[in-house]
Amino acid sequence: MKPELRHLRYLLAVAEHANFTRAAEELRVSQPTLSQQIRQLEKALGVQLLDRTARAIRLTDAGSAYVHYARSALRDLAAGERAVLDVRDLSRGHLRLAVTPTFTAYLTGPLVADFHARHPGITLDVREMTQDRIEADLLDDRLDLGIAFAGDHLPGIEATALFTETLGLVVGPRHPDGQHPGPLPVAELGDHRLALLRGDFATRRHIDRYFAEHHVQPRIAVEADSVNALTEIVTRAPLATVLPDAVTHDHPQLTPIPLDPALPSRTVTLLCRRSTYRSAAARAFGHRAADWARTHDITSG
Amino acid sequence: MKPELRHLRYLLAVAEHANFTRAAEELRVSQPTLSQQIRQLEKALGVQLLDRTARAIRLTDAGSAYVHYARSALRDLAAGERAVLDVRDLSRGHLRLAVTPTFTAYLTGPLVADFHARHPGITLDVREMTQDRIEADLLDDRLDLGIAFAGDHLPGIEATALFTETLGLVVGPRHPDGQHPGPLPVAELGDHRLALLRGDFATRRHIDRYFAEHHVQPRIAVEADSVNALTEIVTRAPLATVLPDAVTHDHPQLTPIPLDPALPSRTVTLLCRRSTYRSAAARAFGHRAADWARTHDITSG
DNA sequence: GGTAGCTATTGAGCTCGTCTATAGTCGGGG
DNA sequence: CCCCGACTATAGACGAGCTCAATAGCTACC
Structure with missing residues (x-):
């Protein structure tokens, strides 16, 4: 015995x-x-x-x-x-989070920083990947949470809307349209030279669809693979780009130019595996994200 | 639950x-x-x-x-x-041992050294005290083992004989009787000047009893409180002392002189509390002590 | 030698861990 | 679309063993 x-x-x-x-x-x-x-x-x-x-x-x-x-x-x-x-108590734990790349620019930073400040004992694993990959990894339990766009999700994925993201034309200080008086008709976009994300980004496809619907073919002068690169480029060159409004808010030297009609907005959602169990860390992060969305909606709307 | x-x-x-x-x-x-x-x-x-x-x-x-x-x-x-x-396995343990003072000179040293060499993981606490104190401490479970003389023990004390200790007259190189031809009649002891242990030692009382029985009154020139002191004194001064034979064996410059009749021998015993439990360390020490006694009896007898 | 203070033994009772059998749940394949 | 296979949860019965009260056995002390 x-x-x-x-x-x-x-x-x-x-x-x-x-x-x-x-x-x-x-x-x-x-x-x-x-x-x-x-x-x-x-x-x-x-x-x-x-x-x-x-x-x-x-x-x-x-x-x-x-x-x-x-x-x-x-x-x-x-x-x-x-x-x-x-x-x-959330004084221990671990959270595996994935976001689609555009969010890294304006959402991941403040959200993760805030969460870490509140719960320094919870270790975080944050990575960028495509939305498909996020959903697959959630199902295989290689991720706890994902942030991506609303749409058709894989079965077994639970999505909760966080906020609405609107895209807009953005120019820097060196751009001739810097003081454009009113909304820019979409047809005039053909006159502009643009710096855009590459085609494998969902955001880029979203933009391309908008152009196609309005039969506009803008001149793509630069393609980049990060939002950061775009803001840097636009700040220094007489180019325009298309970015989420939230990014523009964080950069005083960038000027948003309303389009007419506006680009269709997208709903940003928090994704997770449908399951009875959710870790305390995941629940807490969800709450922080919702809070962030609330304050974000107020400032942007 | x-x-x-x-x-x-x-x-x-x-x-x-x-x-x-x-x-x-x-x-x-x-x-x-x-x-x-x-x-x-x-x-x-x-x-x-x-x-x-x-x-x-x-x-x-x-x-x-x-x-x-x-x-x-x-x-x-x-x-x-x-x-x-x-x-x-005796690779851990603790043993609390007490001996009456005379043993420290020739028995404790080799015995403890041998035991420690065989079982370095067993910590030892060795101390000198009077036989009464040893027995009392054994009963109160403040000691595991004692080494003392056979005799009347307190009830609850278990004694196992180890070997027989014989005392003899001992002189150093500077003593005139160094080359004494045969046994020295006890009556002639009165001519000698002696260095002896003090009266609170059981050994001294043993010696005094012998003198009294034979109506001899030797001249006590020096009294000391350790066997070591006596061997040092006798080595350097023309005095005789009375020591266990085993001590003489360890000191080549000391010469034993047989007495006629010899001093009564005493039985050295291992003491412990009567109890069903005995620690592995205590049992092992008992065995080592018995072994030592066997080889000791061979060399001395 | 009796008594006080402990620990060991004994036999009954009942909790609860374990089993078998079965139901519920979720994906994947025809 | 439904069935099938793999897996976990639930239910009820059984039995090992933990626990208890009563008591015997032991030792020291007076």
């Missing part, structure tokens, strides 16, 4: 009181029970743990050696229970 | 296999049993430990946190069982 926690607790009590009767009282069991269980433990370990012949019960050498480890084991279990509470 | 070791083992198995059925097979229990026990553990801890909704079972944050401590606790218990075996 193997020792059980009961045996450890009983042994420690007897060792502490040097007395079976007293220990039994503290443990709220009868003294015969205690005698039997200690004997059982001794049999399980194959050694005498207590010297009962002296006036007061004393640990044998084997007993002292074992008691040390027994105490340690019980301490570990207590620590484990505290650790579990810590997780509930 | 509190978590039991069973719960820990079950949880670790499920976490490892990421599958209840497989884990149940390894644990040799039925799958329903495993489900029930894991659920019980989760209830005890107040958190969900496993995420059962994914394709493969996965630990939740709380689960990973707890598993860490569970592993640690089980490791501690395994270490405890090894430690217990170590004690049986």
